[in-house]
Amino acid sequence: MLRVGLTGGMGAGKSTASTALADLGATIVDSDRIAREVVAPGTPGLAALVEAFGPEILAGDGSLDRAALAGRAFRDDESRATLNAITHPRVGERTAELLAAAAPDAIVVQDIPLLVENQLAPLFHLVIVVGADESTRVHRLVTHRGVDEADARSRIATQATDEQRRAVADVWLDNSGPPGSLSPVITALWAERLVPYERNVRTATAAPSSAEPVSANPEWPAQAQRLIGRLRLACGASAQRIEHVGPTAQRVAAPDLLELVVTVADDDAVRSLTEPLTAAGFPPADGTGRRHGSADPGRPATVELRVSVNAS
Numbered sequence: 001m002l003r004v005g006l007t008g009g010m011g012a013g014k015s016t017a018s019t020a021l022a023d024l025g026a027t028i029v030d031s032d033r034i035a036r037e038v039v040a041p042g043t044p045g046l047a048a049l050v051e052a053f054g055p056e057i058l059a060g061d062g063s064l065d066r067a068a069l070a071g072r073a074f075r076d077d078e079s080r081a082t083l084n085a086i087t088h089p090r091v092g093e094r095t096a097e098l099l100a101a102a103a104p105d106a107i108v109v110q111d112i113p114l115l116v117e118n119q120l121a122p123l124f125h126l127v128i129v130v131g132a133d134e135s136t137r138v139h140r141l142v143t144h145r146g147v148d149e150a151d152a153r154s155r156i157a158t159q160a161t162d163e164q165r166r167a168v169a170d171v172w173l174d175n176s177g178p179p180g181s182l183s184p185v186i187t188a189l190w191a192e193r194l195v196p197y198e199r200n201v202r203t204a205t206a207a208p209s210s211a212e213p214v215s216a217n218p219e220w221p222a223q224a225q226r227l228i229g230r231l232r233l234a235c236g237a238s239a240q241r242i243e244h245v246g247p248t249a250q251r252v253a254a255p256d257l258l259e260l261v262v263t264v265a266d267d268d269a270v271r272s273l274t275e276p277l278t279a280a281g282f283p284p285a286d287g288t289g290r291r292h293g294s295a296d297p298g299r300p301a302t303v304e305l306r307v308s309v310n311a312s
């Protein structure tokens with residue numbers, strides 16, 4: 001299974017992108033939709049909201065009056081934190097159930113508005129961010145979706161900035177163009193990156209890289225930081241240190257291959273990391289267990305497991 005995180009500010013075009021990905025065969029797990037399910041009538045989630053925000057958030061038929069809750073919850077940080085504390089753990093549990101039920105060869109796209117705010121990026125093999133500037137987003141929400149402008153702006157003000165989203169974006173989809181302009185970009189991303197990436201993860205195959213030097217890419221350090229975030233999560237306490245080394249760290253012309261080094265205590269740690277690294281998209285590149293590659297055809301990398309000199 002390939003896990004892809006899809007995010008973007010309110011009104012950027014996440015739903016538009018996720019519909020295009022679903023048409024290509026992705027399994028969509030939509031956090032906004034799950035957030036609705038977990039507060040449906042009769043759920044403990046709805047009871048908890050009523051306890052926190054009062055019976056005024058209920059409509060006449062006992063269901064949640066979403067506008068009434070939004071009016072209270074987005075009023076100040078404390079209220080929003082109360083809302084998040086009730087909904088987010090429940091969204092997380094339901095998400096885990098849906099992931100467990102997905103096919104082993106699925107490309108699962110999780111549409112998560114608050115992916116950056118909740119620091120979820122390292123959970124995914126790839127993070128896609130849909131971007132458009134704030135005035136464009138607000139204009140679209142007001143004209144196409146009938147959203148109140150002040151409500152849109154106050155929610156956006158509580159969300160991550162585009163700079164914070166750029167830091168986690170393996171892929172940035174610019175949706176400031178006309179309707180339909182995202183579609184060919186998404187089709188190419190699907191065929192050239194997501195499909196082979198999923199196959200590589202499932203078959204524990206490292207993506208090939210070219211030995212041809214390219215000019216220095218200023219994005220290399222940021223790309224390496226994203227991989228380091230995933231490696232940190234996969235290695236847990238077994239990693240003493242994770243570093244970006246070699247010419248791509250020094251930003252000089254070199255083959256487009258990120259070199260990462262994970263320092264571990266001993267050979268047992270090396271062996272114990274084969275499985276979690278493979279699942280995280282870093283399959284073994286040779287039989288020693290000490291050299292791994294990247295399954296992502298769009299971001300070749302090597303991961304060397306180095307036993308700390310103090311221990312040996």
Ligand SMILES: CC(C)(COP(=O)(O)OP(=O)(O)OC[C@H]1O[C@@H](n2cnc3c(N)ncnc32)[C@H](O)[C@@H]1O)[C@@H](O)C(=O)NCCC(=O)NCCS
Pocket residue numbers: 009010011031032035066067069070073080083084087088091112113114155158159
């Ligand atoms: C307060 C609620 C009932 C308002 O419902 P409404 O129909 O107006 O909005 P909807 O759920 O369709 O969300 C639309 C957009 O608002 C933004 N938004 C929603 N919740 C939040 C939040 N807690 N913090 C910041 N932005 C939010 C997101 O960009 C989202 O895509 C609803 O947003 C909610 O239950 N929010 C809490 C759950 C949540 O955090 N969902 C977002 C991702 S898990």
Ligand SMILES: Nc1ncnc2c1ncn2[C@@H]1O[C@H](COP(=O)(O)OP(=O)(O)OP(=O)(O)O)[C@@H](O)[C@H]1O
Pocket residue numbers: 008009010011012013014015016017032113140141144145175176177178179180181
């Ligand atoms: N390129 C585009 N040009 C014009 N309108 C667009 C474009 N892309 C999306 N829209 C419209 O803008 C609105 C917001 O898009 P969409 O619902 O996909 O955003 P979203 O990120 O999922 O929003 P939310 O955060 O509220 O869930 C929709 O009405 C959509 O039809």
